Amino acid sequence: MIFFLPILACLLSLATALTQHVHDASFIPDAVLHVTAKNVSAGGVYRLTTLVNGTSPGPTLHLPENKVIWIRVYNDMPDKNTTMHWHGLSQAAYPFSDGTPLASQWPIPPLHFFDYELQLEKGSAGTYFYHSHVGFQASSATGALIVKDSGKLPYQYHGERIVHITELWNQSDSIIERGLTNTTFKWSGESLAFMVNGNGISNYSVADPSTASVDVIDVKPSRSYRFRFIGGTALSLVAMAFENHTNLEVIEADGSYTKPTPTEFLQIGNGQRYSVLFKTKSCKELKTLGKTDFYFQIETRERPAMNRDYAILRYSTDGCSIKPSSALPTNAYPKKAPLTLPPTVNGFLDYKLKPLKDNNFPTCKEVTRRVTINMQQVLDGYILWQDNNVSWVQDSFDTLPHLTTPRKPYLVSLYENETAYLPSYTAAVKNAGVDPETQTFPAKIGEVVEIILQNYGARAIDNETAGGLDAHPWHAHGKHFYDLGAGPGKWSADVMEQQLHGTTPVLRDTTMVYRYNATTQPNQASGWRAWRLRIEEPGVWMIHCHTLQHMIMGMQTVWVMGDAKDILTVPKLEVEGFLTYGGNVYGNATHHPTRIHFSELGL
Missing domain, CATH: 2.60.40.420 (Cupredoxins -  blue copper proteins)
Known part of the structure; x- marks a missing residue:
């Protein structure tokens, strides 16, 4: 007990500096996310799906470096808990904002909301994503999160494209969770398809042709793009490549800039992210190839059976003296795979990626x-x-x-x-x-x-x-x-x-x-x-x-x-609302949340 007395004294001295804030109508968060569960059609399949702001993936968040950000997350589901985790972002000074119900916070109860306080450190610019950390919800309740560079970009390019890869399932989150944790085990099965930016076609059956459509990635000739790849899959390690485009250079991995590393394809595991410099064809090259649409091919690795899906890279020919080729169909896959991707590369990019700047690597x-x-x-x-x-x-x-x-x-x-x-x-x-x-x-x-x-x-x-x-x-x-x-x-x-x-x-x-x-x-x-x-x-x-x-x-x-x-840097009395499921730091239709702002502590 003597050991804890100095700690308690320190915490009590902090108490006078803390202010309880009521997040009423005058409080304006930087972003608002609504988590819902609805029976929607995706990839041609109807499924009870956990969505963010009505879509999967949810909206892309573009956030600045070196600033405190508030994101309000509404749990609009009447019968399920949820959280939001900011994958790849450290929240050391904001202990209840990591979004992990096993570790850092109680989940957001049904029909409640929680205001996440995030500090995006200087030097954290890069590619991230957010997702629920409850059960199987992350398979669809997810979205891209881009931390913007505050200074001069280390690489120059004409534009950016996000390639957010998820998987399609024919069972609800709850059914999959019960099957996996019940003493009478039931496997989830393999996914029905890969979804690129929420678009794809079920490999098994199509009940709604209106949503069975591949994603189209638009580019212009003679440009350099930063492609941000997000591995939001639930189950599968994936390999992927572009038809007739092999000049890829990795410049970022998991939010850290790297020296340019050439590769002809990518292999991405669940949770990984890469930024790649992608140089498009010139008008002359397109004319020689005789087409302006190219397949982006994606395949499973390390699964019992190989699953293959596609998106389309489509060139705008404005400014070119060529006519666009016949567009590839967006409602069907090719009968024959245009690419032959390598089998699993154990140790993909291991020992090849190098930090762009000194990163204080410990010997x-x-x-x-x-x-x-x-x-x-x-x-x-x-x-x-x-x-x-x-x-x-x-x-x-x-x-x-x-x-x-x-x-x-x-x-x-x-x-x-x-x-x-x-x-x-x-x-x-x-x-x-x-x-x-x-x-x-x-x-x-x-x-x-x-x-x-x-x-x-x-x-x-x-x-x-x-x-x-x-x-x-x-x-x-x-x-x-x-x-x-x-x-x-x-x-x-x-x-x-x-x-x-x-x-x-x-x-x-x-x-x-x-x-x-x-x-x-x-x-x-x-x-x-x-x-x-x-x-x-x-x-x-x-x-x-x-x-x-x-x-x-x-x-x-x-x-x-x-x-x-x-x-435990804050007195227990000041964080009491975080310690109870549905405590007063969680708002709902009848009351505003009341809480401290950790950014005021200067930790």
């Missing part, structure tokens, strides 16, 4: 501790995913006793009783990085932690499914990590350092753990990825697989970075 001598996260599917009368024998699953404590889950957001638990819920660093160090009581991963501010993500063959009671492997896109909330690359088999420090020699890792927030083989022996290591992370931003952060099905089935970890004095 191996600076590493203070190493934590290995062993990931494995368990099939033993039920099916779940475990990380170091722990599963974090949302909203299932009472109904699914075979799963590990918190009763409330972990940050809320810390505020209510930090002495009970603050993980033991000493115990965690002795237990492969996990505190056995709280089942969280603690870290101290100032550490440089190396995180090894190790894939293992499935553990099962029957021989038919034992040893199965999947590829996993792992995503870290909070501060970005330095990606150290990947390899097959069991991780080795010597192999990793040899592969790293002569390279400078880039900062990322989502990278792939490849499986390298479809199966292996049960409990056998097969595939790893390594990160290096400076622990500088206190808070409760999730580090998890971004495949939605795997997340729902428990493939998530919770990290508590910092001690109580680092995390």
Whole structure:
């Protein structure tokens, strides 16, 4: 108890500087998002779909660097919770704005709204996206988020195009979630199609031809464009390329600028983003090719069967002395694939991407501790995913006793009783990085932690499914990590350092753990990825697989970075409304929210 007295004294001294603000009609947020669930037609299929402002994807948000931004999110659903997560943006100074119901905040109750306070740091310009972090909602409740450069652009181009890739499903979010978490397991099945900017055609059946249409990306000849690719898929790693256009240069990965890296195609996992400089054909080249429409082809990787879909790159011929060619049909796919894409490239762009500027990469001598996260599917009368024998699953404590889950957001638990819920660093160090009581991963501010993500063959009671492997896109909330690359088999420090020699890792927030083989022996290591992370931003952060099905089935970890004095920087009395489901920081039709502004603390 003596340990906490200085903390309490510090917090009490802050109390006089805090003001409770009523967000009434005079409060004008910078953006407003409405989350609804409606039976809509997309890709020619009717489905009860979670939408943002009536569409999927929702509206693109263009936000400035180095400014506090307020985004109001309405949950207009009468029977479901929701949140909004700002994928790739760290909210260290705004602890209740990360949008994670397992970690940082209570979800927004039905027919309520919540005002997210975001600080977009200087240097964070890049490509991001927002999505719900509740259940399977992120498969459609999502949208692009672009942080605009505040200074001179490091690359020059004539315009931008967003390519936001999602998947189409024929079951509702709730049905998919119940099937995945019930003791009588039911798989979601594979997606019906890839949707490019919300447009596509179901590969199985079309009930409404009016919405079965591919996306058209308009460009002009002799131009340079920045194509921002967003991997908003739920399940699939995807490969993609443009017909007759192979001069692509990657200039950004997950919000960090890179030196130009040439590639003829892209491979994108769930949650990853790339910006690519795309040079269009000249009028003369178009005349030689004899066409002005070209296919953009996208295919699944690492799934039982290959799914293939398309969009169309269409040239405007204004200013050219040629007539446009016959337009490709937007309501049908080609009978024969125009491109032959390579199979899975294990380690795509690993060791090739280089930071545009010095990024303060920590050397191996600076590493203070190493934590290995062993990931494995368990099939033993039920099916779940475990990380170091722990599963974090949302909203299932009472109904699914075979799963590990918190009763409330972990940050809320810390505020209510930090002495009970603050993980033991000493115990965690002795237990492969996990505190056995709280089942969280603690870290101290100032550490440089190396995180090894190790894939293992499935553990099962029957021989038919034992040893199965999947590829996993792992995503870290909070501060970005330095990606150290990947390899097959069991991780080795010597192999990793040899592969790293002569390279400078880039900062990322989502990278792939490849499986390298479809199966292996049960409990056998097969595939790893390594990160290096400076622990500088206190808070409760999730580090998890971004495949939605795997997340729902428990493939998530919770990290508590910092001690109580680092995390609980505001008196409990001042954040009381955040600590209760539907507390007074959430507004509805009958009352305005009342809350503090964390930006006033100057943290």
